Amino acid sequence: MTTPFPFTAVVGQDDLRLALLLNAVSPAVGGVLVRGEKGTAKSTAVRALSGLLPEVAAVPGCRFSCDPGAPDPGCPDGPHEPGAGTARPARMVELPVGASEDRLVGALDIERALAEGVKAFEPGLLADAHRGILYVDEVNLLHDHLVDLLLDAAAMGASYVEREGVSVRHAARFLLVGTMNPEEGELRPQLLDRFGLTVEVAASREPDQRVEVVRRRLAYDADPDGFAARWAHEETAVRARIVTARELLPQVRLGDPALRQIAATCAAFEVDGMRADIVMARTATALAAWAGRTEVLAEDVRQAALLALPHRRRRNPFDAPGLDEDKLDETLREFGDQGQSDDDPDPDGPGGGGGQPPAEGPQGGDDAGSAAPEAGDGGEPQPAGAGAGEQSAVRAAEPFRTKVLSVPGIGTGAAGRRSRARTEHGRTTGARRPRGALTKLHLAATVQAAAPHQRARGRRGPGLVVRRDDLRQANRLGRESNLVLFVVDASGSMAARQRMGAVKGAVLSLLLDAYQRRDKVGLVTFRGSAGEVVLPPTSSVDAAAARLGSLPTGGRTPLAAGLLRAHEVLRVERLRDPARRALVVVVTDGRATGGPEPVAAAGRAARLFAAEGVASVVVDCESGPVRLGLAGQLAGELGGTAVTLDELRADSIAGLVKDVQRRVA
Structure with missing residues (x-):
């Protein structure tokens, strides 16, 4: 197994590194969504974070990584008696874009559940990620229902599997990190809001910084172990700082002045709901703990707003993400404590880069995150060599709600909301024999298929004797994109x-x-x-x-x-x-x-x-x-x-x- 690239060796990307570290300090912040163009170290930084997390103690033999000091009373592998556990590194689990619902949440053995009445449960990726990191690359390409399941589990700290009257629940607390390239499509605003923090990343336009990126990457490729050894001291320092910040976190005081600044900021930027206020409060508290303080200051509130609010102001796909920092500063001054000032931030605080030596030149993304012009901005210069009658672009009229245009017939494409299709989710319209693994059981059709054979199978008790060829898959009619x-x-x-x-x-x-x-x-x-x-x-x-x-x-x-x-x-x-x-x-x-x-x-x-x-x-x-x-x-x-x-x-x-x-x- 190749040694991962050291987290502290990532050049620039201060906001990305800070957001990941804050979630390592306080998973209650709610995860990170990393948006940016390809080749900007998104995946490298996320994969490197797992090496900084402290080891976790787990109950030996438990597939759900129960904490031996406080085991989950509802663990499917339990009950467990409190006691000593086995220490292991924190896991980083990757969810592939093409994963099924069963792969994410786990699967019940329906045949054994019907025939034997036992909860034969095969854990999914949510169980594997418990007390670790769950990483979703290209989260914007994941099916919406999977994103909903994922974010529900992250918010509740538990995963529920319900199938035909048989249910399983297990703990699922993890640091959720999603990465995406906006050029490949956006997440819905409702899903964006479920991520605690968001970070926009871009490659630096500063030649010296780009040179350093290439130099470090070539050195790592030539000798991964040797390169990691040269950064071991910095990695150890950041790991220790995470442990210290976690211990300090319960002592951090979020006073009324900071709370008023948080509430006023969310109101000023007209974010929907109250999740933004809560995330900002948790983020500001984690920032103070990361800086080694027990009091939340205005500078913590400001940094929390820059990480927690931009994606919550996006209401349709044509809105540019971002935050008006002049408006933010004005709001903080108006509602802030007169004794606090963010003119002199702590050099060892949130912007310190987690122990990484500062890179020369401006940080990546300073000049690359400007929003694209809105559709119909107009004013584009006339192309060179334009012929007679050539005109520049004109502004689009105000958009309106259109009638639904759909493709006739019944398709089998990716889930969506336009045309009728056979999908895994939707209205049940019939049953068939399963081709491959059974995913959606049609209970009535299964019982009907098994019922005539009970005497021949020697049934003696109240249980139904079910065999593989009795199982019936539900046909479902939904919508496709x-x-x-x-x-x-x-x-x-x-x-x-x-x-x-x-x-x-x-x-x-x-x-x-x-x-x-x-x-x-x-x-x-x-x-x-x-x-x-x-x-x-x-x-x-x-x-x-x-x-x-x-x-x-x-x-x-x-x-x-x-x-x-x-x-x-x-x-x-x-x-x-x-x-x-x-x-x-x-x-x-x-x-x-x-x-x-x-x-x-x-x-x-x-x-x-x-x-x-x-x-x-x-x-x-x-x-x-x-x-x-x-x-x-x-x-x-x-x-x-x-x-x-x-x-x-x-x-x-x-x-x-x-x-x-x-x-x-």
Whole structure:
């Protein structure tokens, strides 16, 4: 097993290291969500943290790591008598993105439970992580129901498994750390709020610091054991500091002035609910203990706000994370104790880096965390070499709630909220023999299958004799997510500023709907002489909104080229993710003026989608008193349906879903 990279050898990333250490001091803070681009030492820092945690004593033979001094009275392996235990290192357990619910929470042996009445329980990752670290890389790609289970267990300190009247509960207290790349999609605001702290990380733009990162990484790769030995002193010092801070934590006093600052700060930034106040209080207390103090100061409250509030102010996927530090300082001054000042912070306190020698140059992320411009900011300079009629990007109109567009039929794709599908969660519609491991038992069908054979099996008592071939898997009907591919006309016929603003507003509204329904999105545009993939299929709808906001217009209308490019995107995506069905949304007035025989070519391209049964909707952007109805003709060629911009609104297109299904079927 390779020696992990030392935590204290990580260059920069002070906020990341501080947030992890605060949770090591006080797991009640609620875990850390680390957001940032790839290659910024997110996973390296998290994996290195386990080496700093003090050893834990566990009851010998207990699969749930019970504390021998205070064993869990409800432990499935218990009861345990208090006594001496076996010391072992704190574990770090990784939850893979593709994990099943049974792998996370554990699984009951349903066959033995029915036939023998015993709780034969196989622990999951939550049990393995008890009293250690549970690390979820790419947490934004984890299925929502798994994230819900994970965060519920972290909040309650226990995991519950309920299956057909048989229940198991065990302790599950762990330091929860999730990492994610926002370019691959966002977590829902409700889930963001469940993480105690969040940290934005980015690679440093300072050459000296980047040189030091490379130097240390090469040294580690060449000799992991030797490199770790050179940092052993710093690792030991931080480990001892964590132990000292844990012992000091119960003595830390959170006075009324600090509490007033916390409450005023949360109110000033209009965060929802009371979880932010509680997390800030716990974080400020941990900061004081980490600095070796027994009194919470204003500087602790300030640092706690910077770690606990930014992600709680994000209410939709197009909001930029972050906190106005001038407003924060003003609030703290207004409600702070006059005897405290954060002009002279403790150099050995929270910013001290946990014993790491300070790196030269500014810390990573100081200039890389600025938010991307909101969709439709406008003002983009005109591209070089723009032809006649070229226009810069225009601001999108205000988004609105749209009607649900869904793919007809029943799919088997990833769980979501758009189209009907066979899923692990949803309404039970029938039963079948299980293929592979049984996950969702259909109890009535199982009993019905076993009942006729009881006499032949020699049943003598009240118990039901159940065999493997009696078991029945429940068929469940729920909702799946889809690939929503936008094909947007950016030609000169759409270039009128008021009109293009309305078009962008409609697409932005559909992107919001895709975010809420957990879809992947892609964006293809066509103008001039070609179609262009502006955004390949991704889960990051805010990335799509940013590309939409900077989209210029002008030139001819190569409708066929845009459709053919979209068809190619679907072909490639079908190879990558064959279970995910697509919904193509073409936003155009239906004109075709680019390329040879533009109208006939557009018709041929559209019929490719119809021949493959791809669900499609044409958003008709034609305006004015005289309308040619070209978008409706295009919808007919696609085998889809056409709606106007006005009809797209939720309060004005009754029956659209039925129309889509009828036209595509």
